[in-house]
Amino acid sequence: MPEQDLTDAWCARIQEAAATHRPLYIHGGNSKAFYGRPVTGDALDTREHSGILDYEPSELVIRARSGTALSEIEQRLERHRQMLAFEPPHFSPHSTLGGAIASGLSGPRRPFAGAARDMVLGVGLINGKGEALHFGGQVMKNVAGYDLSRLMAGALGTLGLLTDVALKVLPRPETEYTLKQVCSQQEALLRCAEWTAKPLPLSAACWHDEHLYLRLSGTEAGVRYAQHQLGDSLLEQDSSWWQRLRDQQLDFFRRDEPLWRLSVPPATPPLAITGDWLIDWGGGQRWLYSKENAATIRQVTGSVGGQATLFRNAQGKEDVFQPLPGPLFSLQQRLKQAFDPEGILNPGRLYAGL
Amino acid sequence: MERSRFLAGLDLPAHCILSEEAELRPYECDGLSAYRRLPWLVLIPETLEQVQAILAYCHRLKVPVVARGAGTGLSGGALPLEHGVLLSLARFTDILDIDTANRLARVQPGVRNLAISEAVAAQGLYYAPDPSSQIACSIGGNVAENAGGVHCLKYGLTVNNIAALKVVTMEGELLTIGSHAADSAGYDLLALLTGSEGMLGVIVEVTVRLLPVPEYAQVLLAAFDSAESAGNAVADIISSGILPAGLEMMDKLAIRAAEDFVHAGYPTDAAAILLCELDGTRAEVDAQLEKVHALLSHAGASEVRTARDQQERQRFWAGRKASFPAVGRLSPDYYCMDGTIPRKHLGRVLATISEWSAEYGLPVANVFHAGDGNLHPLILYDANQPGELERTEEFGGRILELCIEAGGTITGEHGVGMEKIDQMCTQFNRAELEQFHAVKRAFDPDGLLNPGKAIPTLARCAEFGHMHVHGGALPFPELERF
Ligand SMILES: Cc1cc2nc3c(=O)[nH]c(=O)nc-3n(C[C@H](O)[C@H](O)[C@H](O)COP(=O)(O)OP(=O)(O)OC[C@H]3O[C@@H](n4cnc5c(N)ncnc54)[C@H](O)[C@@H]3O)c2cc1C
Numbered sequence: 001m002p003e004q005d006l007t008d009a010w011c012a013r014i015q016e017a018a019a020t021h022r023p024l025y026i027h028g029g030n031s032k033a034f035y036g037r038p039v040t041g042d043a044l045d046t047r048e049h050s051g052i053l054d055y056e057p058s059e060l061v062i063r064a065r066s067g068t069a070l071s072e073i074e075q076r077l078e079r080h081r082q083m084l085a086f087e088p089p090h091f092s093p094h095s096t097l098g099g100a101i102a103s104g105l106s107g108p109r110r111p112f113a114g115a116a117r118d119m120v121l122g123v124g125l126i127n128g129k130g131e132a133l134h135f136g137g138q139v140m141k142n143v144a145g146y147d148l149s150r151l152m153a154g155a156l157g158t159l160g161l162l163t164d165v166a167l168k169v170l171p172r173p174e175t176e177y178t179l180k181q182v183c184s185q186q187e188a189l190l191r192c193a194e195w196t197a198k199p200l201p202l203s204a205a206c207w208h209d210e211h212l213y214l215r216l217s218g219t220e221a222g223v224r225y226a227q228h229q230l231g232d233s234l235l236e237q238d239s240s241w242w243q244r245l246r247d248q249q250l251d252f253f254r255r256d257e258p259l260w261r262l263s264v265p266p267a268t269p270p271l272a273i274t275g276d277w278l279i280d281w282g283g284g285q286r287w288l289y290s291k292e293n294a295a296t297i298r299q300v301t302g303s304v305g306g307q308a309t310l311f312r313n314a315q316g317k318e319d320v321f322q323p324l325p326g327p328l329f330s331l332q333q334r335l336k337q338a339f340d341p342e343g344i345l346n347p348g349r350l351y352a353g354l
Numbered sequence: 355m356e357r358s359r360f361l362a363g364l365d366l367p368a369h370c371i372l373s374e375e376a377e378l379r380p381y382e383c384d385g386l387s388a389y390r391r392l393p394w395l396v397l398i399p400e401t402l403e404q405v406q407a408i409l410a411y412c413h414r415l416k417v418p419v420v421a422r423g424a425g426t427g428l429s430g431g432a433l434p435l436e437h438g439v440l441l442s443l444a445r446f447t448d449i450l451d452i453d454t455a456n457r458l459a460r461v462q463p464g465v466r467n468l469a470i471s472e473a474v475a476a477q478g479l480y481y482a483p484d485p486s487s488q489i490a491c492s493i494g495g496n497v498a499e500n501a502g503g504v505h506c507l508k509y510g511l512t513v514n515n516i517a518a519l520k521v522v523t524m525e526g527e528l529l530t531i532g533s534h535a536a537d538s539a540g541y542d543l544l545a546l547l548t549g550s551e552g553m554l555g556v557i558v559e560v561t562v563r564l565l566p567v568p569e570y571a572q573v574l575l576a577a578f579d580s581a582e583s584a585g586n587a588v589a590d591i592i593s594s595g596i597l598p599a600g601l602e603m604m605d606k607l608a609i610r611a612a613e614d615f616v617h618a619g620y621p622t623d624a625a626a627i628l629l630c631e632l633d634g635t636r637a638e639v640d641a642q643l644e645k646v647h648a649l650l651s652h653a654g655a656s657e658v659r660t661a662r663d664q665q666e667r668q669r670f671w672a673g674r675k676a677s678f679p680a681v682g683r684l685s686p687d688y689y690c691m692d693g694t695i696p697r698k699h700l701g702r703v704l705a706t707i708s709e710w711s712a713e714y715g716l717p718v719a720n721v722f723h724a725g726d727g728n729l730h731p732l733i734l735y736d737a738n739q740p741g742e743l744e745r746t747e748e749f750g751g752r753i754l755e756l757c758i759e760a761g762g763t764i765t766g767e768h769g770v771g772m773e774k775i776d777q778m779c780t781q782f783n784r785a786e787l788e789q790f791h792a793v794k795r796a797f798d799p800d801g802l803l804n805p806g807k808a809i810p811t812l813a814r815c816a817e818f819g820h821m822h823v824h825g826g827a828l829p830f831p832e833l834e835r836f
Contacts, residue, residue: 058589059696081595110536117542118514131785139694140726141511141766143500143549144774144781145790145809150513150545159541171595193455197478199566201638222638263535267455284536306535322539327527331796332540338792350540 003051005065007124007132007163013044014161015130018342026157026346028067029094032103034312036156036349037320044161046098053164054138057082061121061138063166066098073097077169085113085170089246098162104154107246108204108215111196111266111281117153119167125152125160128340138166157346158354159339173217176203177227178236181212185270185277188212192282193267200226204242205282208252215242245280252278255289258313260297262286264306273300287311294318321351329353355417355437357395364397364411366404372396381440384425384432385487388689388743389772393434398442402528402558405441409556410526412439418802419524421552423464423495426487428690429771431499431551431807438805441556443494449473450559457564458517458534463494463557467501470562479564482509485767486675494557500549502767504600504631504674507725509565511767513548520559521547524798534561546793551769552804554797568633571599573667574646576655577624581605581720584626585700587653588724591630592697594649596642600631601725605704607684608677608721608732615680618673619666621657628655628724629670677721678732685717685734689746693757694766697727703760707731707753714749716742728766729757755780770808778808779815787812 017024023041027033046067054063057080064073070090077083087107088100101123106115122136125148136142136149152162183191188207195202195214201222204215214230216223227233244250253259262271266283275290290297294310301308307322314320324332329351336343336354348354357373364371372378373395383390399405412419418438425432434440446462449470453459454477459470467488471480484503485491491501497519502511509515518532532544547554578584584603591598604612605626613620620627628650632642643660650658661667673680682688695703704720711718711733722730731753735746754764754777764770764777778787790809794801810818 056696056698058593059698060592061696080593104537104542114510114514115537117545118510127789131789133783133786133789135786137694137761137763139696139728139762139766141502141506141694141723141728142763143767143769144763144765144778145770145786146554146793147500147513147545147549148789148793151542153545154537154542171597174595197454197457197566199478199569199635201634218634218638219641221641222635225635225637263533263537265453265456265458265534266536267453281536305533307533307537307539309539324540325530328529328531328540328543331529331543334796335541335793338796339789 004049006049007126010044010049010126010161010163011130011132014126014128014344017042017344018128018130021342021344023344023347026161028096028099029069029092031090031092031095032099035103037352039346039349041344041347046096049163052076059138060169061166062169063138063164064097065164066096066162068097070095070097070100078172081172082169083172084119084167085109086116086119087246088116089248091247097165101153101162101165102155102157108206108242108280111284112203113170117150120150120153120165121168122166123149123152124163126163127160128342128345132163136166140168156349158336158350159345161345173203175220175223176215176217176239177223178239178241179214179216179227179230179233180236181214181233182210183212184210185279188279189267189269189283195230196266196282200229206245207279208250213241252276252287256313257289258315259311260288260290261309261311262288262301262306264301264304268304268306271300271304273297298322319351324351355415360395360415360417365407366397366399370398370400370404372398381422381425381434381442384427384430386428386430386771386773388737389430389433391434391436393440394437396440396442398445400445405522405556405558406526406528408439408441409522409524413524413526413800413802416800416802418805420804421498421556423492423498424466424490426491427495427499427771428692428768429765429773431769431771431804433772435805443492446558452477453534454479456534458561459564460559460561461493463560464492467491467493467496474564475567478567480567481515481562482565483512483515486678493560493562497548497557497560498550498552499767499769502723502726502728504602504723506723507601508597508599513545515563516544516548516560517563518561519544519547519557521555522558523555524800524802528558529555532561549769551771551808553794553808554803570636570639571631571633571667572639572643573629573631573661573670574643574650575620575659575661575670576628576630576650577621577657578626578628578655579624581626581704582701583654584628585697585704585724587628587650587655588700589697590649590653591646592725594645596632596646598630598646598725599633600629602629602674603627603720603722603724604674604677605720607717607719608681611680611684611719612673612677615683616672616676618669620673624656629674674721681719681721681732681734684719686736686738689733689735689750690768691729691731691733691750691753692765692768693754693762694726694728695757695760695762699760700724700727703729703756706756710749710752714745716746716749726766727762751777772807775807775810775814776818778810779818784812787815
């Protein structure tokens with residue numbers, strides 16, 4: 001697709017939508033179409049607005065238009081041995097930068113390097129009045145005005161149409177090793193709690209199919225030393241394993257049943273919900289296929305200070321995201337109003353009424 | 355509103371209320387002492403219920419409120435109001451809970467930054483953001499300013515190191531924002547509240563994330579004959595794939611001041627020094643030390659030293675951390691700026707500042723977070739010389755505009771407060787400022803929390819005249835010019 005700047009055209013389109021009260025369904029590569037509540041509206045495809053705008057390796061910053069393919073960005077970074085440290089999932093080859101930030105999803109490195117929102121340095125967005133605005137910037141530290149750029153991460157396009165995003169990038173580690181240890185879920189959670197409290201160069205920790213997978217990143221000498229500290233374990237030869245975990249291509253994810261994502265304090269012991277589990281983020285993100293009803297899953301997750309998202313394959317009329325307490329929800333509604341007074345940007349994708 | 359009438363209806367023990375001039379005086383300014391205003395009233399509650407009651411009462415009477423932590427802010431954010439309450443969180447100093455398994459600490463807002471790391475040191479943990487003011491500043495103030503420090507290049511700012519907040523709204527309602535899990539449902543209000551300068555709510559509890567203390571840390575000190583070559587060395591290190599735990603620069607004036615003050619062992623004939631800290635496992639750090647040493651020499655360093663032992667390492671850092679007060683000894687007053695620029699412009703911007711310094715006849719010391727591109731030019735002046743403060747402010751304003759022009763921002767970590775409010779008109783256009791105001795109204799429709807700070811009104815920008823000019827069009831055509 002040729003690179004072009006559609007900001008002006010998009011402003012006009014949103015102004016028109018606001019004037020006629022016709023909602024827009026904003027999407028990039030549609031790789032996360034399954035995620036969130038359904039939206040009815042005129043489709044706006046961001047992929048026509050693409051291209052890397054700024055990238056200088058010594059600045060550790062890349063800025064690109066929202067419709068740019070994630071794969072294009074990652075290839076460019078790879079040439080300079082840099083990376084998007086939050087490891088955004090690519091649920092298809094068409095995933096875009098805008099979609100990655102709007103969904104706010106992060107991959108296996110998240111507990112060790114930060115989430116999508118942690119990497120956002122600045123955004124260009126068009127609000128629901130059709131005004132093109134810029135917040136944040138391309139520098140590491142910036143506290144001028146409220147942080148409206150990080151607020152866009154995870155807002156699923158309901159507060160603004162992203163036009164461009166500046167992200168902090170990190171050097172790719174010199175070496176990465178994966179260790180594989182046989183153990184139960186309970187034992188894996190204990191080991192993760194113990195090891196993440198130690199200064200080890202861990203960059204991912206996942207339990208799946210009675211095995212704990214640990215990734216170590218750093219210099220050759222540093223990684224070897226840490227491997228020694230973590231005890232005898234098999235080295236996983238297949239280095240693409242983490243990528244398949246990130247993109248949900250492991251066999252575990254090949255089911256048509258409701259897939260739950262539980263976000264809990266990482267050291268929480270195994271939860272009493274019957275089903276099949278895959279534990280990522282050293283215990284902090286838990287994937288679950290279960291026949292239990294939504295209310296039970298949410299109640300159990302809530303009781304340990306966490307939240308449950310019906311990530312894929314919703315079958316009934318359940319809420320996708322954990323319901324919010326009343327006062328917090330009304331505050332979020334007022335925030336939505338502040339950005340999108342006519343309610344035309346992806347209305348209802350996150351919650352009914354947002 | 356009469357103060358006596360306000361007090362008559364206020365349900366708060368007498369020892370939590372300051373209203374005599376002598377008691378109010380210490381609260382007339384924060385760390386930016388050039389801006390002073392005697393508060394109308396200072397309230398120092400002791401319980402959460404009292405904070406809620408004060409806010410609800412002020413909301414009912416439409417009396418504005420300014421929150422105050424330790425008062426070390428450098429942008430006048432906690433500057434009191436002539437007719438409003440200064441709400442001090444100084445008595446909220448309890449560490450409520452330390453959860454080592456999840457590496458979290460739940461603390462009250464008045465807890466000092468350093469006290470957190472001290473409380474968890476025995477568990478081998480620490481709280482990473484380390485502002486130079488960490489012995490004094492409060493965690494509530496850190497959240498309100500999104501404070502940074504020497505370690506932010508590798509470990510992030512306050513926003514990247516907190517998990518949850520409890521916040522009281524202007525109506526007096528208690529909200530829990532974020533959670534002890536990695537993320538929470540709905541909009542990321544944790545990010546929005548961080549750095550909001552007390553404009554959206556009063557922070558009454560903070561859960562911070564803790565990190566394991568690295569097994570080993572070592573620091574390199576490199577001397578350079580010019581600030582420019584030191585600046586280039588910064589870019590070389592970052593592009594080499596190494597992420598130092600800290601990468602700080604000091605120029606000649608700052609080096610000498612720090613050396614006289616704490617005897618850190620700095621080379622006083624250097625034009626600039628870089629302090630580069632590496633941390634991790636011993637094996638990791640040793641490998642990186644060798645690499646960085648070579649890079650620094652290659653970048654033209656006249657001398658590269660590795661701290662001989664942990665004492666020398668502490669000394670190198672003591673000089674850096676004490677450099678503001680050290681520079682303070684050189685001159686009756688100094689004015690600390692806080693712009694951030696892309697690292698590649700470090701050399702050019704420093705050279706321009708030094709030209710202007712000669713032009714204004716006001717010396718400038720530079721000591722800053724080079725790895726983040728976060729400049730802290732310290733302008734030396736004497737407030738007792740008529741006109742010198744005004745010249746200093748003008749010079750400072752030009753530096754901030756230079757930072758914007760270089761693609762940066764007017765504040766990296768100290769906040770806008772009262773001080774940089776006019777430069778906000780340069781950095782943001784009308785629609786962007788309007789969006790900020792709309793967000794403010796979602797939290798505080800009556801504009802009672804810290805009014806007049808952080809986000810300028812459009813009328814103020816029209817008056818200031820230095821507006822963001824976009825595509826050649828004057829930004830505020832409908833507003834009357836003054
Ligand atoms: C010598 C020196 C060195 C410094 N070095 C650094 C540095 O390296 N990095 C850095 O980032 N900063 C630095 N600072 C600036 C300052 O210390 C920080 O901004 C700090 O975060 C302010 O904390 P405080 O508790 O003193 O807040 P205050 O000054 O009391 O308040 C700051 C702002 O926060 C608001 N506020 C305070 N508490 C609350 C609360 N509980 N709820 C809501 N709003 C609140 C106030 O209204 C005000 O707007 C330095 C200052 C000095 C004097």
